[in-house]
Amino acid sequence: MKIVCLGSGNVATHMANAFNDNGADIAQVWSRDLENAKALANDIGARAISDLKEVDEHADLYLIAVKDDAVAKVSKALKNVNGLVVHTSGATGMDVLQDHKQHGVFYPLQTFSKSQPIDFIHVPLCLEANTEENMDLLQLAAMKLSPLIYEVDSKKREVLHLAGVFACNFVNHMYQLSHQILKKNELDFEMLRPLIMETAVKVQEALPEDVQTGPAIRNDKKTILKHEELLKKMPHLQEIYKNLSNSIKKTH
Incomplete structure (x- = not known):
């Protein structure tokens, strides 16, 4: 599974590392600050970018792990991507991604600090998707990280x-x-x-x-x-x- 990680903060860092440790290919790490993107990308063998126009259009999963207020802006800037676009926010509805044909939510219910290791096997992953097919894809991705997988809609x-x-x-x-x-x-x-x-x-x-x-x-x-x-x-x-x-x- 090829993944583009959009963000380099606490959530992005832990999720990118967890996916990388479990065999996923993190192709790119994007951040507005290139140095922040490099700090994470170098750890997992990914390419660091700071321009959303450089995002690989052929990834399987686009993981938007940024501040809640920035999710919509990042989503709208993703042009011509073919994979599943998801965000990791607990307080943001799935509809903020509706411009993308394939979209959903991949919300880890945990508190994250870069300096504190997290074992994802104990982290509940709350999933939502716009189609059953996309839910199946998210579940396959989630199974790489944790057995604690729940389907939870935006309101809940x-x-x-x-x-x-x-x-x-x-x-x-x-x-x-x-x-x-x-x-x-x-x-x-x-x-x-x-x-x-x-x-x-x-x-x-x-x-x-x-x-x-x-x-x-x-x-x-x-x-x-x-x-x-x-x-x-x-x-x-x-x-x-x-x-x-x-x-x-x-x-x-």
Whole structure:
């Protein structure tokens, strides 16, 4: 399978490497910044380009892995390509690619950082295609990377992406705020890592609502007031604490 990778960021880097490791031919890597394209292309033996007019017209798969706001622009700039054009966005509908006869979505439900290795065998791949034939092609491509393959349409993928923001991005922001609180009081974030790990382990085997702990679910008013007092000089965090505590109370 010949693939053109359009993008050189976190998602593009991990997906291009995963496909390359599993026998696909990454013919080209495109980026607006040629140096970024070269950095990825050199790792996988591909040709780096920065002009979309140079895109190989005879690839099997065109993988658009760019920022959500840039997907439509990149798609429209692909002229006369004969293969299947897909994007990797969770929050962008498939219809943004409708100018292409063959199009679809190849969305990996995972958080990516260039410095952190990812084993795709554990990554859910959410697929959508404009025809059954194209879905078959996407499934064959997906099977190279992961056994966790799901057919998910654009509306449901948007919901999945939203849930992912709550489960990943917002949670990580909570870690950042925890670090801020600790640092202000000369305490080491390292002490929280076992707690974070145990919380993550619990939800691998149980639903979150079944393992919720803390003062809010116990309606421990004295502790809640004490925490709010500690955050008095950090009103932004105090407001977040109140809102989340109230949300836990309402949920349970």
